[in-house]
Amino acid sequence: MIRAAVLALLAGVLAAGEADPDGWRADLRPRDDAWKAVPQRFVFNNESEPQSLDPALMTGVLESRLAMALFEGLAMRDPRTLEPRPAAARRWESDAAGLVWTFHLRPEGRWSDGQPVIAQDFVLSWRRALDPATGSEYAGMLYPIRGAEAYHRGQGPADAVAVRAVDQLTLRVELHGPCPWFLDLVTFHTLYPVRTDVVAAHGAAWTRTALVGNGPFTLAAWEPRSSIVLERSATYWDRERVPLERITARPVDDLEAAWSLFQAGELHWTPAIPAARIDDIKRHPDFIATPYFGTYYFRFNCTRPPFDDARIRRAFVRGTDRERVTRFITRSGEVPAPWFVPRGPQARGPGLAFDVEAARAELAAAGYAAPGKPGRPLPPVVLLYNTSENHKAIAEHLAQQWQEHLGAEIRLENAEWKVYLDRMKNLDYGLARSAWIGDYLDSNTFLELGRTGDGNNRTGWSDPEYDRLLAASQIETDPERRRTMLDRLERILVEEQCPVLPVYTYVNKALVREEVHGLHQNLLDHHPWQFIWLEP
Amino acid sequence: MKRLLQAPLVILVLLATTFLLVQAVPGDPFGGERAMDPQVRAALVSHYGLDRSVPEQFLRYLAGVATGDLGPSIAHKGRPVTEIIAEHLPKSALLGGLALLFALSAGIILGTIGALARRTPLDGATLVVAVLCLSVPPFVVGPILALVLGIHWGWLPVAGWDTARPATFILPAITLGLPFVGRIARLTRNGLHEVMDADFIRTARAKGAGEWRIAIRHALPLGLVPVVGYLGPAIAYLLTGSLVVERFFQVPGLGREFVESATNRDIPLILGTVLLYGVVIVVCNLLSDLAHGLVDPRVRR
Numbered sequence: 001m002i003r004a005a006v007l008a009l010l011a012g013v014l015a016a017g018e019a020d021p022d023g024w025r026a027d028l029r030p031r032d033d034a035w036k037a038v039p040q041r042f043v044f045n046n047e048s049e050p051q052s053l054d055p056a057l058m059t060g061v062l063e064s065r066l067a068m069a070l071f072e073g074l075a076m077r078d079p080r081t082l083e084p085r086p087a088a089a090r091r092w093e094s095d096a097a098g099l100v101w102t103f104h105l106r107p108e109g110r111w112s113d114g115q116p117v118i119a120q121d122f123v124l125s126w127r128r129a130l131d132p133a134t135g136s137e138y139a140g141m142l143y144p145i146r147g148a149e150a151y152h153r154g155q156g157p158a159d160a161v162a163v164r165a166v167d168q169l170t171l172r173v174e175l176h177g178p179c180p181w182f183l184d185l186v187t188f189h190t191l192y193p194v195r196t197d198v199v200a201a202h203g204a205a206w207t208r209t210a211l212v213g214n215g216p217f218t219l220a221a222w223e224p225r226s227s228i229v230l231e232r233s234a235t236y237w238d239r240e241r242v243p244l245e246r247i248t249a250r251p252v253d254d255l256e257a258a259w260s261l262f263q264a265g266e267l268h269w270t271p272a273i274p275a276a277r278i279d280d281i282k283r284h285p286d287f288i289a290t291p292y293f294g295t296y297y298f299r300f301n302c303t304r305p306p307f308d309d310a311r312i313r314r315a316f317v318r319g320t321d322r323e324r325v326t327r328f329i330t331r332s333g334e335v336p337a338p339w340f341v342p343r344g345p346q347a348r349g350p351g352l353a354f355d356v357e358a359a360r361a362e363l364a365a366a367g368y369a370a371p372g373k374p375g376r377p378l379p380p381v382v383l384l385y386n387t388s389e390n391h392k393a394i395a396e397h398l399a400q401q402w403q404e405h406l407g408a409e410i411r412l413e414n415a416e417w418k419v420y421l422d423r424m425k426n427l428d429y430g431l432a433r434s435a436w437i438g439d440y441l442d443s444n445t446f447l448e449l450g451r452t453g454d455g456n457n458r459t460g461w462s463d464p465e466y467d468r469l470l471a472a473s474q475i476e477t478d479p480e481r482r483r484t485m486l487d488r489l490e491r492i493l494v495e496e497q498c499p500v501l502p503v504y505t506y507v508n509k510a511l512v513r514e515e516v517h518g519l520h521q522n523l524l525d526h527h528p529w530q531f532i533w534l535e536p
Numbered sequence: 537m538k539r540l541l542q543a544p545l546v547i548l549v550l551l552a553t554t555f556l557l558v559q560a561v562p563g564d565p566f567g568g569e570r571a572m573d574p575q576v577r578a579a580l581v582s583h584y585g586l587d588r589s590v591p592e593q594f595l596r597y598l599a600g601v602a603t604g605d606l607g608p609s610i611a612h613k614g615r616p617v618t619e620i621i622a623e624h625l626p627k628s629a630l631l632g633g634l635a636l637l638f639a640l641s642a643g644i645i646l647g648t649i650g651a652l653a654r655r656t657p658l659d660g661a662t663l664v665v666a667v668l669c670l671s672v673p674p675f676v677v678g679p680i681l682a683l684v685l686g687i688h689w690g691w692l693p694v695a696g697w698d699t700a701r702p703a704t705f706i707l708p709a710i711t712l713g714l715p716f717v718g719r720i721a722r723l724t725r726n727g728l729h730e731v732m733d734a735d736f737i738r739t740a741r742a743k744g745a746g747e748w749r750i751a752i753r754h755a756l757p758l759g760l761v762p763v764v765g766y767l768g769p770a771i772a773y774l775l776t777g778s779l780v781v782e783r784f785f786q787v788p789g790l791g792r793e794f795v796e797s798a799t800n801r802d803i804p805l806i807l808g809t810v811l812l813y814g815v816v817i818v819v820c821n822l823l824s825d826l827a828h829g830l831v832d833p834r835v836r837r
Contacts, residue, residue, distance in 0.1 A: 052613035059568065132579045137572055153575050204614035224612075224623055225788030226697060252695070254783045256679060260694040261786075263687050418563025418801055425571075435569075455571020 021086040024078060025241070028518065028531040035243055035535040038515070042534060045258045045270035046249040049225050053207035054199075055192040056129040056136045061437075061525070064189045066249060069230050069529045070213035071192035074103050074122070074171070075183055079520040079528055082441055084183040088117060088193070088214060089171075098178040098477055105169040110235040111195060112211075112218045119165035124196040127151075127158050138190040141439070144179035177475045180482060181442035188440060216242045216530045225251055230529075243533035262286075262511050268534070269519065271510040275390050278332050278509075286511045289333040290521040293342050294437035294506035295446070296334070296394075298383075301427050302499050303460035306379055311366040313498040316431075317352045318359035319405035320398065326504050329393050335505040340494050341446045341486075342438070342505040344523060350487065351494045351502065356405050363406060371407030380409040385433035386420035394503070395433060424458050432458075437506070441524060443486045444474060449500075450493050461499035466492050539825070543818045550814045551601075551807065555594050558803050565610045565801035584610060584804070597807065606811070607804035611797070617808035620793055625812070627697060628777030628789035634709035636774050639716030644760070646717065647724025651759070652751055654729060662721065669718030678711045678784040695786040708785035712778055716770055720763055728759035761832045768824025772817040 050063045055071050058064060068076075076087035086092075089103040109117035126145070129136045130152045142148045145163060150156030162174035175182060185191060195212045202210045211219045216238065217230035230247040233239055250267070252258040255274035259281070262270050273281055281287055300307040300316070307313055322336035337343075338351025352358075360370040369375025383399060385391040392414060399410035410431075415423060424432050436456070438445040448454055451470055452462040466489065473485040493500060508525045518532040566572060566580050581587050584607075585596060600607055606617035650662035685707065686694035693704045731737065732755055740750050777791025790809065797805035 049612075051611060054613065057613050059570065132575050133583075135576055135580050135583065137567060137570065137576060139576065140573065152573070204608070206614075208614060223788065224615075224620075225786075225792070250696070250786075252786055254695075254786065257682075257695040257784055257786050260679075260682050260687060261696070264690070264694045266693075266696070416563075417799065421569065422562050422564065455573075458571075 021090050022238075024085055025238075025531075028079070029241060030243060030517070030533055030535065035517075035533045038534050038536060040244045040534055041246045041248070042244050042268050042516075042532065043248040043250065043266065045252045045261070045267050045272060046228070047251065047258075047272050048253040049251040050228070053211065053219070053222075055189040055194060056125070056134055056139075058189060059137050062251075065527070066228060066230070067189045067192060068215065068527075069217040069247060070211065070215045070219060071189070071194070072213075072215045072236075073187055073189070073192045074105075075186045076528060077187050077524070077526055079518075079522055079526060079531060082522050082524060082526065084187050087187075098180075098182070099175050101173045101175070101182065102166075103171040103173070105171065106237055107169060108237040109214060110237060111214050112233055112235055113195075114235055115195075116168070117193065117214050118168045119171040120168075121193040121195065122171050123163050123165050125193040126163050126191065127161055128194070128196055128199070129190055130161060131158070136190065138188075138439075141185050141188050141190045144175045144177070144182055144185065146174045146176040178477045179474070180477065180479075181440055181444060184440040184442060217244075217247060220246075227251075238530065242530045244529060247529060259511075267511075268513045268516050269510060271508065271525070273332070273509045273511070275330075281511070282332065284511065286513055287509075288512055288521060289507040289509050291335055291342060291345050291523060292437070292506040292508045292525055293441065293523045294435060295337065295340055295342055296503045296506060297340070297434050297436070298398075298501040298503065299424070299429075299432045299434045299459045300499055300501065301429055301432070301460060303427055304430065306366075306368075306381070307430065309366050310497050311362045312368070312378070313501070314352065315359045315362035315366070315406055316402060316408075317494070317498050317501050318355050318362060319402055320501060320503070321354045321401055321405075322503050323354070324401070325394055325397060329397055330390070330504065332509050333507050335507070337502050337505045338494060340490055340500060340502050341443045342523065349494075350491045352498075359405055369407070371404070378406065378408045380411055381430040382411050382413055383431045383433070384413050384415060384420060384423055384429035386417050387414050391433050398503075427458070427460050431501075434458075434500075435506070438524075443490070447473075447486065447489045447493070450489070457499075459499040461497065463492065463497060466497070539822060543822065546818055547811070547814045551598075551811055552594065554807060554810045555590070555597070558801075558806055559590055561801070563801045565803055580610075584608070586803070601811065606808040609797075609802055609805045611800040611802040611805065617804050620805065621790065621808060621812060624777075624788055624790040624793055627787060628782070628791055629775045631697075631705070631708055631712060631781075631787055631789060632771070632774030632777065634705055635713035635716065636771060637713075638709055639713040639720055639770075640763075642713075642717045643720025644724050644756075644763070646721035648728060648751060648756065650721065650725035651728035651732065652747060654725075659725075662725070666718040666721040666725075669714045669721070671718075672714075674711050674714070674778065674780045675784065677714055678707070678781060681707050681711060682784070695784070697785070697787045704785075708781050708787050711785070712774065712781045716774070719766065719770075723762045723766055724759060727762045728755055731755040731759045734758075757831070761828070764831055765824060765828050767827075768820045768822075769817070771824075772813075772820035775820075776813050776816055 046062050048062055050066060052058050053066060055067045072088045074089040075084040078085050088105060088109055090106045092101060092103040094101045105119055111117060126142055128134055130139050130142055130148055132152060132154055139152050147156055147160035147162050151158055151161050164172045166172050198210055198212045199206050216233055216236045218233045220231040221229040228249040232242050232245050255272050258270045258272045259274055261267050300313050302308055326334040326336045339349025343349055363370060367376060368378050383395055385395045395412050399412060402408040402410055423429055447470060449456050450466055452467050469485055469489055473482055476482040476485060494502060512519055515534045515536050517535050519527055566577055609615050609617055609620055646662050650659050653659045682694045685692045692707055696704050698704045737750060737755055740754050777789040779791045779795045782789040782791045794809040797809055
């Protein structure tokens with residue numbers, strides 16, 4: 001994904017000179033007219049009831065799936081490569097330092113009520129997302145913009161946020177420093193435009209009663225916990241080339257029910273698979289599994305013995321046979337990964353491989369005896385996980401491995417979700433089952449977890465050298481130098497200091513019916529609706 | 537009359553207890569796995585009035601309840617609790633009503649057969665069926681029905697709730713009603729059994745009336761008295777929704793909102809659903825007592 005970030009940067013510079021900003025779309029569309037013989041009504045399982053359809057307030061993957069249909073950001077991702085491409089903006093350019101970005105909107109851009117999409121819509125929408133009163137949990141996505149963080153923290157005025165409408169169709173954004181992944185952020189739902197006049201007129205209920213969007217689809221019906229029906233927009237600038245006429249999102253939160261519905265032919269696509277049935281479902285011809293931008297890992301509580309000692313942490317990392325976890329427990333093609341930042345299917349990263357001898361050497365160096373040997377044994381360790389069959393199976397399996405490899409006595413404690421979050425935040429654990437899904441396609445979204453005091457660090461680990469290097473990497477514009485820095489950072493996390501113990505890279509597991517086309521598999525499980533169609 | 541006056545007090549105590557318990561439970565209603573900016577959190581806490589003292593929060597809540605305002609949901613952004621209840625309660629109630637209809641008809645038929653055929657193998661068979669209905673839980677029955685009737689034979693939809701497709705109502709209603717079939721069958725059989733030995737039945741027999749005619753015309757009304765007593769709590773349970781059945785069959789009912797409000801720490805929704813359930817249970821019990829008095833004059837004294 002470092003490569004993607006570089007490409008993103010290049011794309012920004014190159015887009016200015018590109019002849020046809022939408023040429024890339026041609027390959028993503030049906031090649032002939034066979035699809036026209038089939039009703040283009042797509043039904044999928046969206047996994048649960050969305051908590052909100054307001055792009056500034058939503059936080060989850062399932063909400064963003066719907067937002068991608070209803071709204072359109074300045075840029076969108078190519079579903080094959082995940083590169084940012086022109087969307088609501090026809091093209092953009094930045095100055096040489098990457099500090100000033102100018103986006104040129106499409107003159108044909110329209111909201112679903114027929115109004116033109118103008119630069120001021122973005123100015124007002126981004127200010128709204130940053131307004132502390134809005135309560136946007138992802139407002140931090142806008143922090144690279146000058147004045148954004150101060151306004152969001154109540155330390156600066158709204159009009160100091162450096163986003164300006166130069167004219168109806170030109171938006172100028174100034175950053176406070178270079179941000180190598182800025183275009184990636186522009187594709188994110190927090191930066192989608194909303195109609196602030198509609199929000200003001202209808203209040204919090206605007207998404208339920210008066211949703212106006214600029215995306216390829218509009219909201220036709222929303223029956224909570226039953227279905228959300230989207231229909232092809234009559235005003236979207238590229239509506240002529242959107243094959244699907246209707247999308248029905250069903251919030252099936254019971255995995256068994258989703259599997260039943262898929263078997264009964266009522267769903268074209270379901271991304272939720274019951275873990276207990278994975279061995280059967282794996283053999284289903286419609287099953288797919290591809291790497292996902294998420295890491296399953298354990299946090300060490302670095303403030304308490306024995307994990308306040310990096311040697312003990314390394315002993316646990318070395319004493320973990322990840323292959324056995326993915327082969328015997330998860331069994332869906334997860335990639336055993338000693339690295340922290342997820343890679344594509346074939347790529348490899350840094351990290352400490354499984355090695356019992358090396359693990360015991362680290363133990364001995366820290367003054368503890370190997371299993372079965374005389375000397376000081378490790379103190380008992382509390383392993384915290386949130387209630388789930390999968391987490392339980394992994395925790396039990398690893399507890400046994402660590403007992404066998406290190407002589408460690410692991411006490412398993414499971415806690416209900418909100419209690420688990422509380423305990424992790426308060427560092428009330430020894431080892432904690434954890435997961436992180438990247439917010440944007442850059443290593444930074446993972447490496448930031450190691451920063452001292454970062455809200456998501458939750459290990460108590462702190463290293464001034466790491467913090468300094470991380471800050472430097474965040475403004476480094478030379479791709480080669482930045483890559484070296486990111487590699488160094490990740491090595492500190494997974495080879496040297498080890499506040500985390502990565503286990504595997506998640507996979508997207510899904511069942512997709514054969515007639516579905518254009519559902520390109522990618523690291524972000526990102527599927528723009530305008531490129532999907534049905535064809536037998 | 538006394539019980540009628542007690543009812544509001546019971547509800548008030550229920551609300552106060554829930555309010556206190558909610559404060560004591562660990563876990564933050566705001567945010568999830570991702571750390572939340574303190575500014576954003578503070579804005580949300582004050583928006584929901586959770587920065588006020590507990591007694592003040594409670595009084596403000598009661599004032600809201602008095603005007604029919606149960607506050608905004610925290611987890612479902614932009615949806616008031618009253619709207620959520622209005623949206624999902626009718627679905628639970630319809631499902632519960634259908635389940636009740638099924639439980640009553642199947643239960644009474646099964647129980648009557650058992651009572652008439654008493655001490656024969658047929659009576660034993662109805663007993664076995666009733667015990668099976670009672671003891672096999674919905675999370676086992678539901679998947680089996682869906683697999684056999686839905687996927688294998690393709691007769692019925694496996695999940696979903698669609699008023700345009702009433703067939704989607706059948707499997708959840710049967711699954712939800714089945715345990716009640718067992719209970720009602722046993723109550724009917726035993727009630728009838730007792731009545732069939734009463735003097736007036738012996739008189740009817742002496743007049744030469746057939747056994748079936750006696751059972752249905754003369755004995756059943758009195759034999760069903762225990763069933764009527766049981767119906768109050770049963771209706772309260774059925775109307776307010778069951779998590780297991782609603783989840784497995786994806787019925788958009790209130791049972792899931794109730795349980796998920798607790799896991800989400802969605803305080804206004806927890807209080808709203810608890811209040812509603814309290815009212816429904818108290819009212820159903822009152823009605824059941826009244827009905828009991830109507831059908832059985834002995835209770836009135």
